[in-house]
Amino acid sequence: MRKFTILMLIIVFSTSVFAGGYQVRLQGNKQTGIGLIGTPLVYGSSSIFYNPGSLSFMEKNWHFEVGANAIFATAAFQKANSDYQAETSNPIGTPFNVYAAGKINKLITIGVGVYTPYGSSAAWDSDWAGRLLVRDISLQAFFIQPTISFNIKDVVGIGAGFIYAVGTFELNKSLNYSGDASASLSGGSSDIGFNIGLFIKAGDRVTVGLDYRSEIIIKVTDGDAKFNIPSSLESLIPTDNKFESDLPLPSNFDLGISVRVSDKVMLAFEMNWINWSVYDTLSFKFKEAGDLLDSKNPRRYRDSFIPRIGIEWAISKKVIFRGGVYYDQTPSNEDYFSPETVSLNTLAYTLGLSIEPVEGLSIDLSFLNLFGLQESRTYLPDNFSGTYESITYIPGLGISYTF
Amino acid sequence: MKTISIILISLLVLLFSCKPVVDEFTPGSNHLDFSRFAVLGNSLSAGFADAALYRSGQEYAFPNIMAQQFKTVGGGTFNIPFMPTEDGVRPNTTSQGIYFSTKLKVGYSMDCLGNTSLSPVPAVENPDQQKLFQELLTSVAALGPFNNTSVPATGITHLFFEGYGVLNPYYGRFAENPPKDRLIDEPAKIDPTFFFFWIGANDALGYASSGGVQPLTPVSGPIGVGFDATYNAAIATMVSYADKGLIGNVPDVTAAPYFTTVPYNPIVLTEQAQVDALNGAYAQYNQLMEANGLPYRINFALGQNPMVIMDVDMPLPPPYEQFKFRQAKENEYVLLSIPQDSIKCGGWGTQKPVPNKYVLTELETANVESAVDAYNSIIKKAAEDFNLALFDAFTFIGKTTETGIVEDGITFTGSFITGNTYSTDGLHLSPQGNAMVANICIEAINGKYGSNVPLCNVTDYPPLLLP
Secondary structure, three states, X not given: OHHHHHHHHHHHHOOOOOXXXXXXXXXXXXXXXXXOOOOOOOOHHHHHHHOHHHHOOOOOOEEEEEEEEOEEEEEEEEEOOOOOEEEOOOOOEOOEEEEEEEEOOOOEEEEEEEEEEXXXXXXOOOOOOOOOOOOEEEEEEEEEEEXXXXXXXXXXXXXXXXXXXXXXXXXXXXXXXXXXXXXXXXXXXEEEEEEEEEEEEEOOOEEEEEEEEOOEEEEEEEEEEEEEOOHHHOOOOOOEEEEEEEEEEOOEEEEEEEEEOOOOEEEEEEEEEEOHHHOOEEEEEEOOOHHHHOEEXXXXXXXXXXXXXXXXXXXXXXXXXXXXXXXXOOOOOOOEOOOOOOOOOEXXXXXXXXXXXXXXXXXXXXXXXXXXXXXXXXXXXXXXXXXXXXXXXXEEEEEEEEO | OHHHHHHHHHHHHHHHOOXXXXXXXXXXXXXXXXXXXXXXXXHHHHOOEXXXXXXXXXXXXXXXXHHHHHHHHOOOOOOOOOOOOOOOEEEEEEOOEEEEEOOEEEEEEEOOOOOEEEEEEEOOOOOOHHHHHHXXXXXXXXXXXXXXXXXXXXXXXXXXXXXXXXXXXXXXXXOOOOOOOOHHHHHHHHOOOEEEEEOOHXXXXXXHOOOOOOOOOOOOOOOOOOHHHHHHHHHHHHHHHOOOEEEEOOOOHHHOHHHHOEOOOOEEEOOHHHHHHHHHHOHHHHHHHHHOOOOOOOOOOOEEEOOEEEOOOOOOOHHHHHHOEEEOOOOOEEOOOOOHHHHHOOOEOOOXXXXXXXXXXXXXXXXXXXXXXXXXXXXXXXXXHOOOEEEOXXXXXXXXXXXXXEEOOEEEXXXXXXXXXXXXXXXXXXXXXXXXXXXXXXXXXXXXXXOEOOOOOHHHOOOOOOO
C-alpha cells in the first residue's frame, strides 16, 4: 500500500522540462513570486527547503503550507541545415509541496516537508527526427525532509534536515530496426541526503542566508528494459531485460541577502551554485547481452551559477506584491546536448501576490515565465544537430496558515 | 484591485499564446533553376537495390530524394520510369540462357549442413519467368520524358552507343526507339535546367564484381572506347543541356560488403587427419612449384585456413597451366556471389580451387584501384573544367569503411546488413544509405553554388526489413 501511495504521488508530481538541467525550484509560492529567492527570507514552513536555518524565525507557533504549480513547457527545434521543425508536446507538469512546522520552544523549531526538487519530462512526436535519441522521457524525484532549526538569541538561525529521496524515470526511444522498433527503460530507487542552513539577522533591515543541500544519487539497480524488435534479433537482444543506472541529483549551495529599504519595500538577492558537473555520463548496464547493449552516454554538464534579484512590496497588511528576475546559465554542454533535457540559457521573470483574507491565512499566487534562449546545439555521439528554443509558463497557487 | 486583476489576467492570456519558434533556416536556390532536374547514371542513381530494380527502390533512389528537397527551392516534378512491380526484376545470364530473378530480402535459409541462418533470400522463390519478362520489357516510353534516366549496368562507353536499349532492357523499357536511341540523348528530352551525372562505377565494378573476368574500361581511347575522351564528351553534352550540375566520382568499389563479407580464410579444420590428407594431396603441387623456383605453397593446419583459389595470372610455364591455383592472401577479396554451400559441402577452397570469377586477387584489386584513381582524376578535372559541383563518393565510401559515419543516431558502415549503408545485395544503397548520399550531394551543390537546399532527415527512411 505504501508503495502504491508513493507511485500515486510520483504520477501527480510529474513535472516538466525547463532550464537548469532537470532541477525544479518551485518549493514555495511566496519564494517563486520573488524570483525563487528564499535563503535569506522568513516565509514560514517552506524554509524547510530554502533554508532550515530561517525556519526557527517564524513568527507564530505553527505554520502549515501546501502549494502546487502547473508547468506549461514547450521546446521548439529546427534541424541543422534543414527546414525540418519539431516541437515537444509535453504533459503539463504539476510539482507539489507540503510543509508543516511547529515551535517546541524559543530555541527549537521542528518541521517536515515533502517537495519535488527535480523533474523533467519531454515528449517529442513518435516519428520525429531525433527519435533514435529520445522519444519521451520523464524523471521525477520527491524528497521527504524532517527538519530541526535552532534560534540563537533572535540573531542566528541554524537548521538541518534529513532527506529521504525517491526518484524514478522512464525513457522511450526508437531503435533503427524495421517494424518501429523501440526500447523502453524504466526504474527507480531511493537514497538519503541532507539540507543545512544558516540564517543571520544583521540588524533590523538586513538578513543573510546560506544553505547547502547535498548531492543525492538515485541508483537504479533493477530497472526494467523492454525491447520491441524484429523476432530475428531476439536471440541477440532479450526483449525483457534488467538494467542498472545512476542518476545524480546535484548538490546546491545558496547564498542570499535581503534588505528592507522601507516599511513596505524589501529587496532580495541570491546566488545559487549547482554542482551539475556531477552529471558527466548517463550509463546503462544491462543484466543480459551487456556486450551489445551497455552504453555510456556523455552529458558533460558543468556547474552553474544563477544570480537572482527580487522585490517585495507590501501595499497593505493584507496585500503583498512580489516580483523577480534571474538568469539561469545552462549546465548542459553544447556538444553533448541531448533533446531529452532541453536545457538552455534561460531568462526568467516572476510575479507574485499574497492576500491575507483572515488573520494567519495567506493565499499565494505566483507566476513564472521562462525564456530558453535560442541556441545551436549538437549531440556529437549521434551527430544530431539543430537549434532549440523553449518557453515555459508556470502559474502557481499556495495556501499557508499560521497561528 | 479589480483592474489590476484584469490586467494581470489579460497579460497571462497574452503570454500563454506565445510559443517558441525556431526559424533559422531559409531555403534558397541562389538563382539556381531546379525546375527541370535531369539525372543520368547507373544502377546506383536508378534506385536499383536488393539485386533488382523495383518500384519503392526507385522511389528511395537518392536523386528522387534530392528532387523532393529541391521542391522547397523551386524544383518541379521528378518523373521516374517506374517498374510495374514491388518484387523487382533482374535478368541474369546463365549457361542455360537468361534467368529472371526478383529482389532479395533478409530471411532464413538452410545450408547444406542443415544449419539455418539469416541471409539474403529471394523475395519470390522460382518466380514466373514470363511474368518477370513482361514486367521488365513492357515499354513505359509513353509515360516519358523522364527526369531520372539512370540505367543499371551502364558504363561510360555505353552512353553514345546507338541501340543500347536493345542490349540493356533497363534502357529498352523506357527508350522511345530502342534500336536507334542513345542514352546520352535522354536528358535533353526534359530540357534540363540542372543535372546530375554519375557514371564510372560500372567501368571498374564490372571487372571487380566478376573477379576480373569482364574487362576494365581503358583510360585512353576514342569516344566510346576510352574513359577520358568519352567522359569529357559526355560532360560536354550534359553542359550543353544545362550549364549547372553535379557530377559524382567513383567510389572504392571493393569497400562494399559484396567484397568484404566472405573472408579469404573460411576453411576451419578441426581434425589432424583432415589436415594430413589435404597436405598429402598438395605435396606434388608444392614439389612442382619448388622445382620451378616459384614461391607458391599450399599448406593446411588446424584452425582457419586460406582457401585454395584459381589465379589465371600465375606465371607458370605452358605444360603446367592446370596448376594455376594457390592459397588466397589476406588482402584478396572473395565475392558475396560465391555459393557458400560449395565451400561448406562441395570441397571448394580445399579439394577444388575456387573459380576465378568469385575472387578478386591482389593483382586484380590493384588494377581496380589504379583504374578508379585514373577515372577519378578525369572526373575531378572535368568538374573543374566545366565548373560543376562534385559529389565525392570515393571519400564518402572510404569514411563508411574506415570510421563509419553517424547521422541522427544511425551509424553507417561498410558491414553487410548491419552497416545501414547497403541493401541486401551488398553493393547498392539501402533507403537510409540513399538518404545519406542525397544529403552529401545537396551539401556539394550548396557548397558550390551558394544555394540553401535543405537536407533531408535520414531517419525518415526505413531500415532494412528484418523478419
